[in-house]
Amino acid sequence: MEPYEVFLQQLVTGLSNGMIIALIALGYTMVYGIIELINFAHGDVFMLGAFLALTLLGALGMEAWAPGWQLAGVVLMLVSSAAFCGSFNWSLDRLAYRPLRRASKLSLLVSAIGCSFICTNLGLFWGGAPMEVFAGGVAAAAPKDFPQLIPQYNLLGESAIRIVPADVAVLAVTLPLMIALVYLVKRTRLGRAMRAVAQDSTAAALMGIPVDRVIGTTFFIGGALGGFASVVYALYNNTIGFQMGYRAGMDAFTAAVLGGIGSLPGAVLGGLLIGCVRSMSDQYVELRWTNTIVFGILVLILIFRPSGLLGSTRREKV
Amino acid sequence: MKKPSLFAFTLVVTSSLASTLAAQSTESKGTLTILSSLPRTGSANAQTTTIVNGIKLALSEVNGQVDGWTIEYKDLDDASPQRGNWDPAVEAQNANSATKDATCVGYIGTFNSGAAKVAMPILNRAGIAMVSPANTYPGLTKPGKGEKNEPMVYRPTGTINYFRIVPTDDLQGVVAADWAKQLGVKKVFILNDRELYGKGIAEVFRDQSTSIGIEVVGYEGTDSKAANYRSLVTKLKAVSPDLVYFGGTTQTNAGQIAKDLRAGGYEGMYMVPDGCFEQAFIEAAGDSNLNGKTFITFGGLPPDQLTGTGAKFRDAYRLKYGSEMEAYAAYGYEAARVILQAIATAKTKDRAGVLAAVAATKDFDGVLGKWSFDSNGDTSSRVLSGQTVTDGKFAFVKVLGG
Amino acid sequence: MRWRPGPIVCIVGIAAILPLVELVLPPAAHVSEAVRGVFLYAILALGLNIVTGYAGLLNLGIAAFMAIGAYGFAILTCEIYPFQVGFWPGILLTLPIGALAGFLLGAPTLRLRGDYLAIVTLGFGEIVQDVLKNLEVVTKGTQGINPVPAPAIGGTMWTADDEYKWYYLFLALLVVVIVAIRNLERSRLGRAWFSIREDELASRAMGIRVERIKMLAFSAAAALAAFAGGLSASVLSSTGEPSNYDFQVSILALCIVIVGGIGSIAGVLVGALVMIGLNSIVLVKATAALEALGIGGSANVLLSPNNWKYLIFGLALVLAVRLKPNGLVPPRIERRAT
Known part of the structure; x- marks a missing residue:
């Protein structure tokens, strides 16, 4: 491989990974934007979505389907995981976060940490399900293989640079979702209500906006994005495990902050940046320093842009 | 130390009492406890469950009775939920609880060599025999292989109380590199998971490779929590190795690396150590990614090659747990049997007696072959085996070392 | 305000007589070793309480300073390094070492607000772990450093047997x-x-040098965390491995502070007792009891008590803040609702 080909290949890998991070970060940043909660459970809700997708895949025997039907199966998994994660996230809000609306932000944070542990445990139990896709559930904690529904051949034929259908699938799912989300927030009535609640929830309530319902809907949408992301992640990486929410959540959190918390384009930019920095560091530095480099760059960017790349430099309320 | 001697005295009294009573009844002469301390919470749970299965099988074979003594077994967790992995404070707590439990004569553990470093001096002072089913860091037993103060620093009393039935990294890494040479490897790219076990074995593999003339074209420490390793695959493909060696375990993503190697278009061989010799590795990697081009080393013979004791164990395991035994089950079973046999042969049924008997283990007819403990407390067994994966199953290739 | 020592003195008093009570209890009922762990976490959490509770700065990387303290102490005292300064000088030096590390991180980043600062501290935690793992020449990488010396009050050096x-x-x-x-x-x-926690802008207007004050909180917290790290390495006689000081430890310390009562010393003590006690006393003894009843070890994932630990721990956190949003022992100074 020529050096420029190596670079382009790493760029493709970085962008694909970054897109997935961005999708998770969007859910993160939406919830943060509206109630200023660092939602630690987000990554774990995402993980549960992947387990649901694998369960569906196994229960319906999708591996044996014809390729066309498999595509339909992928759509089914996307929709179900999104619906499931959305509802799950909504329920978490209803049960664990809403009662704390008036409490301090940090109590809310601890509640989210607690939910994260609970979800992790549910994932462990789920991995012990007596199904063939979970290897009979004998080793509940072991990583699970997610069958390759999207093939991995090179779309560019004999070229040294590989772009596989999974890379395309990531883009095909992620991009429309991002556009739809921006439309939803910027152009719809619900979006306006969300922005109003984010700005000032008391004023929004006085204006007749059902604040709790809007927050609940935001949790649903954020969770649903996590659900979509989980299926994309599973199709791209082909492995899921009950502890995968940790790194996914941490990357997403970093991406959201890097882009400017609460900013949708910021989350996407942050995700792509982290994906690319990771692959470039793997290539040109050493794998073992990649985390240091990612966080080092984060700190540097924040020193020069204290509100993230695209964050609003809104002055603190007095 | 006062407690054990007092305890020994009590034991002598109770045992002499018991032996006078034994004439009239078949009552137990007393209770002896074996503890195991393994990470039972979190990601290592899968392997430690098979270890505990092996231990329990060994106990059920003797019906929890040895020489008229009731054997009690406690399965301690050295992980804590907030860590999700072994926790040094909990390991110390487990070791201390063993010290305090006057009936405790054997300690099976630890899983992680780092945890052993914490527990070893504590148990050494208490004179409890410790048999590890999984630690492979050479410095724990072998002078000159680790830091200059190892292993004496783990033996404050000077006696050896720590034994292991698994071959250490310095054996397995060497035979693995030799095997690679036999497979015709010219260039190797070595990865390690930056854990004590994986890194140790990868370093030995690297040194041996260099000395037998395999070119090491890359050496990287991976991030075991990464979602995938595609950028790594691009990097390593550029130097076109014939073999990728990963020092690591299923838990530290050996399966994901196998997947990404194939997805990224790498077509060479892939070799991993015994931390991956478990069905979960094949499940995690997906068998199509492993078939024919994956090689696994293991410190003993695989189930289907076992004869005698091993074959009996394999069948009993299948009967009891309804699944094929895993490598770690064999290690757990072996560790438990070593202690049970030591209890049976011990002159006095107390810590000192059992410890002496464990140390004297000679020509033990076990699942891992016929072996003895050497003067460092290591197994004398040099039999390692190499396997590959065909059709989603491990397939024995040959005996390595020996 | 007059100092009414109430809860703190009670807690310390009960802790002081616990070993005496244990003299008459069977070894299986002993908990003092786990309580010793509570003391360590209490020191760590009291440090975190300064930065998060008093100064209102969310710190998600306190474990990094604990790691710096543990490794710093080990390098200063362990026999495989040239310094070998001994237990007391070593443990006291962890304080300035921690404070310096806190200063180095804080100096460029303390003007970040709220959660931006939080992610920087989180990132710092990850960086410290990577550095400890990768700089093998100095830190021995994943092997950890041992033996780490213990104090030798009254003759020979203490061992794990000198538990009291x-x-x-x-x-x-x-x-x-x-x-x-x-x-x-x-x-x-x-x-x-x-004052800066309640209103940074107003404090600035009152002439408080906000950056300097934040810096001091940050360094004080880091110093205490490093101190706890040094003690922990000493009692275990090993630094363990770098990942023993990962994000989870920072999170645990944060949960202790918030569940106990943010900004309250008594609260932090109670929080440490509840959270660490739950982990290393209640869950351990409950698991042992269930195992004794023959529950566990089965292939079924639901039947093994160990597999429920995350769930119970998580549920405890959720319920604690749900029932006591201001903590189990809230500070007596009334905080403004934010």
């Missing part, structure tokens, strides 16, 4: 830390911390 000596040493050090913090709380500096 350790117990009272940790308790005494905890009391020293409490008294020191108690005094800080009521000092000019303490009032300045509360």
Whole structure:
């Protein structure tokens, strides 16, 4: 491989990974934007979505389907995981976060940490399900293989640079979702209500906006994005495990902050940046320093842009 | 130390009492406890469950009775939920609880060599025999292989109380590199998971490779929590190795690396150590990614090659747990049997007696072959085996070392 | 305000007589070793409480300073390094080492607000772990450093068998830390911390040098965390491995502070007792009891008590903040609702 080909290949890998991070970060940043909660459970809700997708895949025997039907199966998994994660996230809000609306932000944070542990445990139990896709559930904690529904051949034929259908699938799912989300927030009535609640929830309530319902809907949408992301992640990486929410959540959190918390384009930019920095560091530095480099760059960017790349430099309320 | 001697005295009294009573009844002469301390919470749970299965099988074979003594077994967790992995404070707590439990004569553990470093001096002072089913860091037993103060620093009393039935990294890494040479490897790219076990074995593999003339074209420490390793695959493909060696375990993503190697278009061989010799590795990697081009080393013979004791164990395991035994089950079973046999042969049924008997283990007819403990407390067994994966199953290739 | 020692003195008093009670209990009922762990976490969490509770800065990387303390202490004292300064100089040096590390991180980043600062501290935690793992020449990488010396009050160096000596040493050090913090709380500096927590802008207007005050909180927290790290390495005689000081430890410390009662010393003590006690006493004994009843070890994932630990821990956190949003023992100073 020529050096420029190596670079382009790493760029493709970085962008694909970054897109997935961005999708998770969007859910993160939406919830943060509206109630200023660092939602630690987000990554774990995402993980549960992947387990649901694998369960569906196994229960319906999708591996044996014809390729066309498999595509339909992928759509089914996307929709179900999104619906499931959305509802799950909504329920978490209803049960664990809403009662704390008036409490301090940090109590809310601890509640989210607690939910994260609970979800992790549910994932462990789920991995012990007596199904063939979970290897009979004998080793509940072991990583699970997610069958390759999207093939991995090179779309560019004999070229040294590989772009596989999974890379395309990531883009095909992620991009429309991002556009739809921006439309939803910027152009719809619900979006306006969300922005109003984010700005000032008391004023929004006085204006007749059902604040709790809007927050609940935001949790649903954020969770649903996590659900979509989980299926994309599973199709791209082909492995899921009950502890995968940790790194996914941490990357997403970093991406959201890097882009400017609460900013949708910021989350996407942050995700792509982290994906690319990771692959470039793997290539040109050493794998073992990649985390240091990612966080080092984060700190540097924040020193020069204290509100993230695209964050609003809104002055603190007095 | 006062407690054990007092305890020994009590034991002598109770045992002499018991032996006078034994004439009239078949009552137990007393209770002896074996503890195991393994990470039972979190990601290592899968392997430690098979270890505990092996231990329990060994106990059920003797019906929890040895020489008229009731054997009690406690399965301690050295992980804590907030860590999700072994926790040094909990390991110390487990070791201390063993010290305090006057009936405790054997300690099976630890899983992680780092945890052993914490527990070893504590148990050494208490004179409890410790048999590890999984630690492979050479410095724990072998002078000159680790830091200059190892292993004496783990033996404050000077006696050896720590034994292991698994071959250490310095054996397995060497035979693995030799095997690679036999497979015709010219260039190797070595990865390690930056854990004590994986890194140790990868370093030995690297040194041996260099000395037998395999070119090491890359050496990287991976991030075991990464979602995938595609950028790594691009990097390593550029130097076109014939073999990728990963020092690591299923838990530290050996399966994901196998997947990404194939997805990224790498077509060479892939070799991993015994931390991956478990069905979960094949499940995690997906068998199509492993078939024919994956090689696994293991410190003993695989189930289907076992004869005698091993074959009996394999069948009993299948009967009891309804699944094929895993490598770690064999290690757990072996560790438990070593202690049970030591209890049976011990002159006095107390810590000192059992410890002496464990140390004297000679020509033990076990699942891992016929072996003895050497003067460092290591197994004398040099039999390692190499396997590959065909059709989603491990397939024995040959005996390595020996 | 008059100092009414109430809850703190009660807690310390009960802790002081616990070993005496244990003399008459069977070994299986002994908990003092786990309680010793509570003391360590209490010191760590009291440090975090300064930065998060008093100064209102969310710190998600306190474990990094604990790691720096543990490794710093080990390098200064362990026999495989040239320094070998001994236990007491070593443990006291962890304080300036931690403070310096806190200063180095804080100096460029403290002007970040709220959660932006939080992610920087989180990132710092990850960086410290990577550095400890990768700089093998100095830190021995994943092997950890051992043996780490213990104090030798009254003759020979203590071992794990001297459990009550350790117990009272940790308790005494905890009391020293409490008294020191108690005094800080009521000092000019303490009032300045509360003031920037409540309203940074107003404090600035009142002439408080906000950056400097934040810096001091950050360094004080880092110093205490490093101190706890050094003690932990000493009692275990090993630094363990770098991942023993990962994000989960930072999170645990944060949960202790918030569940106990943010900004309250008594709260932090109770929080440490509840959270660490749940982990290393209640869950351990409950699992043992269930195992004794023959529950567990089965292939079914649901039937093994160990597999429920995450769930119980998580549920405890959710319920604790749900029932006591201001903590189990909230500070007596009424905080403005934010």
